[in-house]
Amino acid sequence: MTRSNVLEIEPLSPAIGAVLRGVNLAERASDDLVGDIRAALLKHQVIFFEGQDFTPTQQRDFAARFGDLHVHPLYDRDEGHPEIMIIDNHVDNPTDNNFWHTDVTFIDTPPMGSILAARQLPPVGGDTMWASMTAAYNALSKPMQTFLQGLEAVHDFAYAFTADGIAGSQAGREKYEKAVAANPPVTHPVIRTHPETGEPGIFVNSVFTRRIKGLRREESKALMAFLNNHIQQPEFVVRWRWRPGDVAFWDNRNTQHRAVDDFLPHRRIMTRATVLGDKPVFRA
Ligand code: SIN
Numbered sequence: 001m002t003r004s005n006v007l008e009i010e011p012l013s014p015a016i017g018a019v020l021r022g023v024n025l026a027e028r029a030s031d032d033l034v035g036d037i038r039a040a041l042l043k044h045q046v047i048f049f050e051g052q053d054f055t056p057t058q059q060r061d062f063a064a065r066f067g068d069l070h071v072h073p074l075y076d077r078d079e080g081h082p083e084i085m086i087i088d089n090h091v092d093n094p095t096d097n098n099f100w101h102t103d104v105t106f107i108d109t110p111p112m113g114s115i116l117a118a119r120q121l122p123p124v125g126g127d128t129m130w131a132s133m134t135a136a137y138n139a140l141s142k143p144m145q146t147f148l149q150g151l152e153a154v155h156d157f158a159y160a161f162t163a164d165g166i167a168g169s170q171a172g173r174e175k176y177e178k179a180v181a182a183n184p185p186v187t188h189p190v191i192r193t194h195p196e197t198g199e200p201g202i203f204v205n206s207v208f209t210r211r212i213k214g215l216r217r218e219e220s221k222a223l224m225a226f227l228n229n230h231i232q233q234p235e236f237v238v239r240w241r242w243r244p245g246d247v248a249f250w251d252n253r254n255t256q257h258r259a260v261d262d263f264l265p266h267r268r269i270m271t272r273a274t275v276l277g278d279k280p281v282f283r284a
Contacts, residue, residue: 007036011044015135016255017238018044025062025247026054034065037249041113042197046130046238046250046257053245054117056084056271063115063273070104070111070274073179074161083273090267098261100131100228101207103252103274106157108186111252112277118242122266127241130250130257133201135236137191148202149282151190152213157183159210185210189282194254201254202227203280231256253277 008021020040023033040047054062056078063069069083078084089095103111116128137145158180163173190212192203204212206228212220239260240248250257252274 007033007040009040009044012048012238015236015238016045016130016132017048017240018046019048019050021050023049025049025052026058029062029065038066041249041251045132045134045255046240046248048240049247049249050243051245052117052247054247056081059115059117059247059271059273060084063275067112067275067277070107070276072104072274073157073182074175078271085272085274087270087272088267089263089269091265094264095259095261095268097259099207100231100256100258101160101205102133102203102256105155105188105203105205105208106160106183106186109279110188110277111274113250113252113275115247115249115273115275117247117271118244119271120267120269121242121244122263122268125260125263125266126268127239127260128248128257129237129239129260130248130255131231131236133203133231133236133254133256134194134199136231136233137201139233139236140230145191145200149189149191149200149284151215152187153190153204154185154187154210154213155208156185156210157208158185160207187213188280191282192253192280193283194251195278195281197254198283199254200282202231203253205256253280 007023010019012018018040060069060081060083071082072085076086076088078086087097103114163176188203190204191200193200204224204227209224212223215223
């Protein structure tokens with residue numbers, strides 16, 4: 001257990017994850033506290049706050065202390081708070097985020113972080129897992145690291161979200177087509193240097209990365225399959241069992257996450273605020 005000015009910080013594993021105690025997210029945080037939370041996020045990559053009771057407005061306001069907020073082009077939004085995305089899964093709307101991914105890498109400046117709050121939980125199940133892309137990168141051999149450093153990949157909204165899966169009604173189809181038109185494919189480096197820590201990490205994911213540029217189709221598929229398998233090693237992963245009032249804040253620049261799809265027929269409702277980041281680069 002370590003202590004910053006006000007926070008008690010309990011790491012959950014050597015690679016990733018810590019619980020932060022001594023903060024009430026419903027209150028406006030001082031600049032010092034925001035600095036301490038940011039420092040904990042940079043060190044632990046995903047941080048957890050337990051037993052919080054904050055409204056969607058407070059969630060939005062807390063997230064906005066870290067940067068501009070993203071409005072998702074497709075997912076449901078909280079009424080009156082377009083920056084708060086609602087993830088409401090039940091028998092008629094099963095989860096679609098049970099695949100390892102980094103949020104919103106289909107835009108030029110993918111989010112620096114996401115803040116997820118548990119609103120309604122199943123009696124058991126519905127955990128979320130995060131993996132450290134820094135730890136996953138560091139575990140690769142030097143020749144593999146060097147090979148990956150020279151590569152770029154295409155990330156594509158339409159690769160993740162298909163018309164079949166989304167556009168059930170005419171209104172749904174129009175919304176989907178608008179979102180596809182507004183989000184053409186973008187290119188990011190396969191290895192990204194974290195803009196604040198300077199550490200390299202893997203920056204491709206199974207949901208949004210369509211292909212690795214310059215490789216033949218089968219080579220790209222094989223390399224993506226290898227990386228998607230590699231990043232899931234338990235040494236890089238922390239798993240959070242949600243309780244009412246829990247909030248998670250992850251650094252989206254060096255992690256991937258996935259929901260665990262084991263709670264149907266129960267309902268699970270989460271709200272997410274997503275903080276925009278900068279353009280990924282690799283610096284040798
Ligand atoms: C997400 O993928 O952003 C949310 C994960 C979850 O619902 O556990």
